[in-house]
Amino acid sequence: MIHPERQVTYHTVTLGQLTREGDAQAEIIITTTTGEQQTVTLRVPAGLPGEHVTIAVEEPPQPRSGRRSRRWKPRPPRVWITEIHTPSPLRTQAPCSVFGTCGGCQLQHMHYPAQLEWKLSVVRQLLQEVGGFSDPPTLPTVPCDIPWNYRNHMRFSVNRSGQAGLTARGTHIVLPLASCPIAHEQINRALNVLSQQANARPQVLIRCSTASNQILIQPQQSQEITQQLAEVGLELHIETMEEVLAGETFRIRPSSFFQTNTAQAEKMARMVLAGLFEGNADQPIPANQQTIVDAYCGVGTFALLLARHVNKVIAIEESPSAIKDAHWNLRDVQNVEILKGKVEGLLPTLASQVDGLVIDPPRAGCQQVVLDTLVEHPVTRIVYVSCDPSTLARDLNILCNINQTYRLRSVQPLDMFPQTAHIECVAVLERVN
Ligand SMILES: C[S@@+](CC[C@H](N)C(=O)[O-])C[C@H]1O[C@@H](n2cnc3c(N)ncnc32)[C@H](O)[C@@H]1O
Numbered sequence: 558m559i560h561p562e563r564q565v566t567y568h569t570v571t572l573g574q575l576t577r578e579g580d581a582q583a584e585i586i587i588t589t590t591t592g593e594q595q596t597v598t599l600r601v602p603a604g605l606p607g608e609h610v611t612i613a614v615e616e617p618p619q620p621r622s623g624r625r626s627r628r629w630k631p632r633p634p635r636v637w638i639t640e641i642h643t644p645s646p647l648r649t650q651a652p653c654s655v656f657g658t659c660g661g662c663q664l665q666h667m668h669y670p671a672q673l674e675w676k677l678s679v680v681r682q683l684l685q686e687v688g689g690f691s692d693p694p695t696l697p698t699v700p701c702d703i704p705w706n707y708r709n710h711m712r713f714s715v716n717r718s719g720q721a722g723l724t725a726r727g728t729h730i731v732l733p734l735a736s737c738p739i740a741h742e743q744i745n746r747a748l749n750v751l752s753q754q755a756n757a758r759p760q761v762l763i764r765c766s767t768a769s770n771q772i773l774i775q776p777q778q779s780q781e782i783t784q785q786l787a788e789v790g791l792e793l794h795i796e797t798m799e800e801v802l803a804g805e806t807f808r809i810r811p812s813s814f815f816q817t818n819t820a821q822a823e824k825m826a827r828m829v830l831a832g833l834f835e836g837n838a839d840q841p842i843p844a845n846q847q848t849i850v851d852a853y854c855g856v857g858t859f860a861l862l863l864a865r866h867v868n869k870v871i872a873i874e875e876s877p878s879a880i881k882d883a884h885w886n887l888r889d890v891q892n893v894e895i896l897k898g899k900v901e902g903l904l905p906t907l908a909s910q911v912d913g914l915v916i917d918p919p920r921a922g923c924q925q926v927v928l929d930t931l932v933e934h935p936v937t938r939i940v941y942v943s944c945d946p947s948t949l950a951r952d953l954n955i956l957c958n959i960n961q962t963y964r965l966r967s968v969q970p971l972d973m974f975p976q977t978a979h980i981e982c983v984a985v986l987e988r989v990n
Contacts, residue, residue, distance in 0.1 A: 610642060611642070684968060721756050825981070850913075861887055900924070904930050913936050913937050922945065
């Protein structure tokens, strides 16, 4: 919707490369208040490189005179495509009616193979520019077999009228939704039920199992809603729910981390095992005699799968809820020690007894003390799972180039989040002898 008080100008442009956030770039010339001509680079959602398009540019909100709040921050102008004169061969019809406005997806308008190629190119560029690898050993992006309805966990915002939905890009405006094309079909069934009631603010979280009809919803729902969910085949759980990954059952609480795309997480788990043990002919210790640390272990996903292959796993996690889940998930394996605390506090005390590591940190990557420990006490192999290729590149630079303690064997993007600009990677490092 065009804001009634803000000026909109129209420009016909050829779109440039995508930013890392998945927007196309466009240059326009504006005349400043002092009459000078200035070239401005804009981000154009739902555009593709090389397309000849007309864009609308809405002037950004200005602070009201005399009431300049300390919290006010300048925002970029809102930009949208009004007409595509020459579409890209990579363009496809986005199925979602709010695509381009919604902040959830950035790439629905791009053929899926092109999304995979683009993600690989972003990873390569970051490894070169931030990581200092002139020819990084990247492998093709692992596709998601069905790149729709994959998310087993969605957090919807709720507006003042109690409607749940996702927020419009760069705003807090809720776009009410009764379904979302990347949400699992069971989440959509639950959302459809919730869309017919006034929900409590500010957010509603829905998590589902892909192996059964169990769902978790926060905040807690009434008996009436529980009954309505049952009528559409969903079993509402209150505290925990069970999900199956790689043949193992995991108990998950609403606030514990669990990978959002179960099918891709199974592939990731296989990549982690292969990364630690495969193609390692000069490995000094056989796999089944090794001690492996699962750092940032969440509910114990990798730890449980690793426990079948190695002598001992030490799993480290700071979240109390994930730790509770990990204790249940790992109750039948005797060779996993679960440590509650921060990796940066615990790893330095363990590193000398460890043969290999899986590191799966949050987006910020590893703390310097974690990297220092891995340099001071080199391990045979590290598998670094990352949901942000820029912090991955930064950390690999420290481990492989600045310190030259490890050789980077491979970096493989894995498409955990199709239709979005998010990129997950699995990197394999081995100690330099
Ligand atoms: C990306 S998740 C990975 C979870 C797990 N590896 C999995 O695949 O399900 C990161 C986890 O690290 C935990 N975490 C974040 N910072 C931490 C820290 N400094 N020390 C220990 N755990 C941390 C979070 O609670 C979260 O469970």
